[in-house]
Amino acid sequence: MSTPGFGAGGEVPAVFPDWSPYQDLDSAARAYLRDPDVALEALGGVLRGAAVLGFTLERFVNEVNGVWQEVVVCDGSRLVLWHGEDVPPGDGPAGSMTSSLRVVPLSTITEVGCRRRLTRTPTGPARVDSIDVYLLLSSLDEAAQGDDTPGPRHDALRFGKTLDDGGAGQIARLEEFARLVASMVGRPTL
Template sequence: MSRPAFGGGDLPAVFPDWSPYRDLPAAARAYLRDPEVALDELSAVLDGASVLGFTLERFVNEVNGVWQEVAVCDGSRLVLWHGEDVPPDEGPAGSMTSSLRVVPTSTITEVGCRRRLTRTPAGTMRVDSVDVYLLLSSIDETVPADDTPLPPRHDALRFGKTLDDGGAGQIGRLEEFARLVASVVGRPVL
């Protein structure tokens, strides 16, 4: 099974599993379409800092093509890379955006993890999805399309995995990432 890719060709509907890889470069090369772009951007900011944990996401959007994200925690920062294909009417074929965001862990005010559990026919419980949010102290500056004023709300980072989108290994790795971030939130930075 495959989905049409932006600019022609087919991309697999199910991407390779990155969860067995504990090393960020190996996981990125196994999973992302543009791993070298992501790794170059991330390494320039990490500048030798230890990668304590990470999570990866990738999906195909039928309008814009491939959307990719890497979130890395080095203990005092979250370093986020996002790559996305440019829609055909906004640039030449094969164009993409590459963006980087650095969020100090001191600005994370809350970490939440919601697991959906199902009971198998044998009666055991299984996690079939996980949603993680990181609430930030910064204010979300999104403006609605109709320019209606919205009450201020905090910015948030959201990550999710399901059995269909990532599988049990990626669900486990996302839960591990959430626990890591939760363990460093509120601790003094040395």
């Protein structure tokens, strides 16, 4: 794994290139992720040539851990999620990161929700300035089993974009991804 140098001292910028113009996963990942080769290799090992019907990407800088990255791919029967995150200082050698995969069959998604926040422009038409998407799963959230929680809670996947965090293109692409998944939930898979 190599980390490209960004600015003075190798600092990672808080604003990343826009991935939304790229229709294919490879190009979008290479434009947006810090570690596209790690992500694409991990995803490729699970997808094994399956068609990528849609995807969404996320990346941000965490003040404690450094860079946090995520790719979610829909291949028509499942979601394949890759997550990469820098290891906090002291938890491993400098430059260490985790790379995780999760596969979620579409049959386990029980609900898809999409909330758009609209702002009226001075000329009257409304524009979308943020989007929040959730996918409720039939599995239970293990973190919700503690003493402070009144009972089991269903696991959920959550995604969001704003004009400041991603821009209009990524908002539109996340909404497109949510519609794709919603169109497949509850239908028989081949």
